[in-house]
Every structure is written in C-alpha cells, then in structure tokens.
Amino acid sequence: MVEPDDPPRKEGPPPPCPICGKPAVPAFRPFCSGRCADVDLQRWLSGRYAIPTGEQGPGDDDPEA
C-alpha cells in the first residue's frame, strides 16, 4: 500500500507572453521580455488614460477667451 503522497505540483508550462505569444520569462512574467511588458503597460495606460495628442476639442477650452 502506497500512500498517495501529493507530489508538489508544478504549475506546468508558464502561460505564453500575451503580447507576442513567446514563452514568458520569470523576470518579466507574464511577459517574455521588458519590451513586451512595456507594450502591455502602454496599452493599459492608453486604455485608462486618454493619450495627450495635443488636440483639444473645438471651443472646449479657449485660452484667449
């Protein structure tokens, strides 16, 4: 009789980089590189904050008023 000693289950293969699909690197999880992490950060920021394009709505804020 062998006791089913639960072996320490490893988390299997790490999920691929959500940006490019390459294997993720622990240092940059869940990304494969700092560049992909930066890409995701930019996406996140652009989704959360409006990108300052320098354009303002017409008549929205007229400094000469």
Ligand SMILES: [Zn+2]
């Ligand atoms: Zn990547």
